[in-house]
Amino acid sequence: MSSLHTFRGRKRLALAIGLLTCVFLYAFYQGNTHSSVSTCHNTRSLESSRRTLSWKGLINHISQPYYRDLNTLDATSNALQNQERILVLTPLLKNDAVNHLERYFDLLDKSTYPNHLISIGLLIPSSSSSSATEELVESLTKLVNRLQRRWFHAFHEITIYQRDFHFDFDPSTEQQQRDHFKLQPYRRSILARARNYLLSAALQDDHSWVAWMNVDLLSYPATIFEDLIRHNVDVIVPNSLLHTDDGSFWAYERNNWQETDGSMRFQMSVGDDFVMLEGYSELATGRTLLVDMPTHLGPDHLVPLDGVGTSFTLVKAQIHREGANFPSYPFQHQVDTEGFARMVQAMGSSIFGLPSYFVYHARS
Template identity: 45%
Template sequence: MEAAFLVPSQFTFLNLNTLNATTHPKERREHILILTPLKNASPYLGRHFELLDRLSYPKELISIAFLVSDTTDDTVQMLKEYADIFLNRPNRADRFHRIQVFEKDFHYELPEDKRHTYALQPLRRSVMARSRNYLLNTALNEEHSWVLWLDVDIVDYPETVLEDLMSVNVDVVVPNCLLKREDGQFWGYDKNNWQETEESLALQKDLDPDFVFLEGMNDYLCHIANN
């Protein structure tokens, strides 16, 4: 029996060795892709696009992609309306390079007041990972030198945030995400990034190799203490 190999009718070869993200992105005309997964996000879209609109990085070098999942409000329709506005402005310099809206449901429902519960984090984070992978694989193409993950409910960031992050000159950089308290003080909200301590390293010695600390580490410590 002879082996047969089917050759696709369309074949694309991309040599990404020539792709280089630098600390001079404007001068080199480097494109950036901003990615945002969404669910029931209509209350946040106005501010989200307001912040995107004031970015100092050239709009013709910015592409934006959204993945809407398990939504019950008018998020998709609102995104289409905003895309129509920002892609058809009279002045071409005010138009983004591309805006894409994708929709894929994962049939995952979790009450808002339970989303940070420690016991539910593995399931919640697995759905988030699938969502991000779908969005990245669908929207990313060979023209993009940079990718920025941007949550829809962030209320403020500097106009120069893209240039600021690019200037660090590393492969991956994560800015601090802060929450303003009722007393006017700011505290660290994003618990997904931390520096290991002697205490955390000691805890990991007795854990299964596949165990991963997630948001809510204090809950885990309380569980240890109560057992």
């Protein structure tokens, strides 16, 4: 009997200590977190309450710094193996952008780079035609909802941004046709601002690559991301051609180019605010365009470039993070995408093109 009483006494003592511990913990956390706690009924509920209190305490009283080791964020030739994320950016600045959306997403959907590693950022500019803007927003929203509500194969993220730049450029008007060349520096400066807005809003700290793409591309190889990434260079562009019914070779992107002795001498003869433009009969720059280079050396043949466009351009995200953006002002006689190329070179980074690797663009 005495041993039984001793056991019961010890049991009561343990129970009393447990209850006192619960009361003490309750009072302690109540005073420190000012949060309500349920009564401790057993060990499991006690542990659950303690975890809840701890998190509430951290949230309310301790400002934990968010730590991100950027040394581990890299863009490599083994992007797929390393699960590196790509950010695809497209400013929807053309009046007929709504007509190309279905194909734009279809091409991305068919690419062999996993959709869950691809984020997409789209910028819609407000225009004087509110109905056109509303139509674009409505069409885009329906498409995005359809893609992202799938059970599988959804993209990591699709974000739509809107920003008004108070500029409408309609080349169909007779006046703007006459002033097309003279308006280009101003138009390109607006495009540069749009790209910078989109870049700063969409770039996250886990993106390794940034792909700039036009909405009106007609076709490109499904393996394009892996094909371009494999070269492991800072900035790389394929050769962007115009789609033709007969399959003939016709240039589209004329902003991918190399400087020549003649183009360098010309720049020395003009003022610092003079903007060089490619593809206009009013100005012969003397540069060598990617679309004019030989294409018989195979799709992996690289050539160094001094200027790029963004019909399709792949950039290591660190290049943007380190300061290369799209100048809306004359920078070494260039603005927008070609000004970006100037910045990349000034930073000591590399730009390359693939004369024999083709993407095809719709006729404007």
